[in-house]
Amino acid sequence: MGDNLIEGIEEADLPDIAALHAICFEDVWRADLLKRILSTPRAFGLFHRAEGEIAGFVLFRGASDEGEILSLAVTPSHRRNGLGLDLMHAALQCAGELDIATVFLEVAEDNLPARELYDRMGFAPVGRRVAYYRRKTGPSVDALTLKLNVK
Numbered sequence: 283m284g285d286n287l288i289e290g291i292e293e294a295d296l297p298d299i300a301a302l303h304a305i306c307f308e309d310v311w312r313a314d315l316l317k318r319i320l321s322t323p324r325a326f327g328l329f330h331r332a333e334g335e336i337a338g339f340v341l342f343r344g345a346s347d348e349g350e351i352l353s354l355a356v357t358p359s360h361r362r363n364g365l366g367l368d369l370m371h372a373a374l375q376c377a378g379e380l381d382i383a384t385v386f387l388e389v390a391e392d393n394l395p396a397r398e399l400y401d402r403m404g405f406a407p408v409g410r411r412v413a414y415y416r417r418k419t420g421p422s423v424d425a426l427t428l429k430l431n432v433k
């Protein structure tokens with residue numbers, strides 16, 4: 283793992299997390315939605331702050347011995363520095379502490395940076411949701427469901 287200090291997301295961080303989400307994704311996840319997600323049992327969020335700003339975050343939700351990466355984002359100026367990998371490794375470690383055995387996630391088929399990162403971590407494709415992501419411009423894009431056994 284890298285040198286990035288990874289912290290747990292608290293309620294006071296949610297407006298900044300929502301702002302970063304808005305930069306990185308077309309769909310809007312406001313602070314109140316993030317609060318609802320993180321208040322479900324076996325859900326958690328992790329982030330890294332650099333120079334006072336949120337540089338990246340990951341959101342995870344578990345159910346029984348399975349879990350899901352709900353969102354992962356790194357602010358454009360901090361990309362390709364290993365932060366995405368650090369956030370994912372930290373999330374998998376926390377998931378392991380919750381006795382999660384299998385982690386799933388969905389990624390747009392055309393999101394090559396994220397697919398490369400997940401591939402490096404050992405995630406493997408197990409499904410496809412056709413035209414799952416509706417884009418503001420251009421055709422809808424399939425979601426690939428990826429799976430990683432962590433135990």
Ligand SMILES: CC(C)(COP(=O)(O)OP(=O)(O)OC[C@H]1O[C@@H](n2cnc3c(N)ncnc32)[C@H](O)[C@@H]1OP(=O)(O)O)[C@@H](O)C(=O)NCCC(=O)NCCS
Pocket residue numbers: 306307353354355356357360361362363364365366367368388389390393394395396398399400402
């Ligand atoms: C995907 C994302 C989180 C990656 O964050 P990051 O901090 O740049 O990732 P890392 O620096 O840890 O990259 C780890 C590896 O992933 C792969 N990778 C990351 N970005 C890549 C890119 N633009 N092109 C090709 N491979 C890439 C590389 O293998 C990289 O290792 P390397 O830099 O040694 O070659 C970031 O690009 C992002 O926030 N994108 C927008 C939101 C998003 O798509 N989230 C995922 C939704 S499923």
